[in-house]
Amino acid sequence: MTLKAGGQDKALAMFSRLASDRKPEVAVVAAEQVLGTKLDNGRIRPAEAASGYEKLLFAARQAGVEKEVRHNLVAALTQAGEWPRALISVDDDLRLFPEDRIALVPQVEQILQHLAETDGQAGGTKPVELIDAVAMIESHIDQIPDGPAKGKILAGLARKLQALGLPGKAAIAFERALPLASDDAQRAALGAELAQADIDAQRLGQARRALDETQDPGADATLASRRRVITAGLLAREGSRDQALQLLGQDESDAALDLKGRILEEQRNWPEAVLVVGRLATKNLPEVGALTPEQQQLAIRLATDAGRANDWGTLDRLREWVGGRRMSVERQRIFTLLVTSPEDELRKRAQLQ
Structure with a gap:
């Protein structure tokens, strides 16, 4: 009182x-x-x-x-x-x-939602933490009634399984989540993730079916691009590289440029690969400042393609652009080797003599 x-x-x-x-x-x-x-x-x-x-x-x-x-x-x-x-x-x-049991369902749901929403692909997430989260979700998911909330938890579980390198199990979780999607857009997004998991698990037929059954004509540009890239990746896996390049068309998203570059590299079409990977580098390599390991690898990738294309103009520009920035010892050695022209090498040898 x-x-x-x-x-x-x-x-x-x-x-x-x-x-x-x-x-x-x-x-x-x-x-x-x-x-x-x-x-x-x-x-x-x-x-x-x-x-x-x-x-x-x-x-x-x-x-x-x-x-x-x-x-x-x-x-x-x-x-x-x-x-x-x-x-x-x-x-x-x-x-x-x-x-x-019934009274505690909301709290179980809240806990599982948090565990599922934690980014399984973040670099700081330790495998043991992912494994623990997966085990907790899997052992309690059946306590949650079917509905959009359960669908989101299952999708989060699938992403963690994918991060652990278990695409087959991830696909099963995505398949369970798909009927619980709240709208066509979410269904299309889950269908794309399911297809990618199936591709990673070498189940190309299932991936094609997942994409076909979850089409959404009203999908926004970002989702449409994502599904297009996955479809093109599937075509490339099936051996239809030219068709995959045609599908990607004018898509300039990072994922599309990366895939177009990889297909062109597989085809040994080095001049076109330089153009595509060059656009990707222009978007992702900062003008100044330190480079992340991923950015360093992208610079080496462009240098490799340019070297195979004998494109010394690109190599010279790349050397001036990022050559003075710190890289790991091994990457620095490879990059320097790639961007050093034969004339530069001859001059160095003459100076040493």
Whole structure:
């Protein structure tokens, strides 16, 4: 009553005194109120509240209020972003109180959504973290009812499996997500990812079917380009390289330029490859400043194509553009070798003599 009347400090003092009561059913409820009130008012962090609830569990069991304390523990862990621990606590709750299964579905869904949305392809994500997230999602996904939320979780699971180098399993997860898509655009996007997973798993027929069955004439330009690149990649895998180049046409997205360049390189059409990879480099290599490992590799790729095309004009411009920037020792050695003309080499030898 005091708390509801706005006397927070006074109520906290009363709860704190009651938390020392000899009767467990009084002490535990009072301690729980102290933690909840402090958390609601920002006086403690969610992680501190979770630690407090964990310490109360044994006494809460004796007092007959374990279920309530466990619910608060799950909520605090979720609020603290302690997703794996929150899921473990949910499992403990369901083991002890199976009748809570339906009531805990929203919290399980929230936890799985976070685990699924974490970028599985980020460079800083460790394989063990991906494996743990995949295991947690796979073991709990069937607790979530079918719907768009479950579809997003399954799609996130598929991306993690793809990042782990398991395209076959990723394709299965994408197939489960596809019927749960909320609209045609999402269905088309999932269809593209499913097709890519099938291609990576060497299942070209399934990839073609996934693309055909998820077409969306109203797809935006970005999605349309993505699907076009995947379709062209499929054609190239099937041996129809000229048809793939024709499909890509005037698409100047990074993915399209990269694929066109790779097809031209496979065809040993070095002059055209220089033009395409040169446009990709122009878009992605900064005018000044350090180069990332990926940018260094792109510079070497362009230099390699130009060298095979005997395009010394491009090599000279590339040397002036990025030659003075720091690269890894091995990449620097390769780049210098590629952009050094025979005349330069002869001059160096003459100077040494």
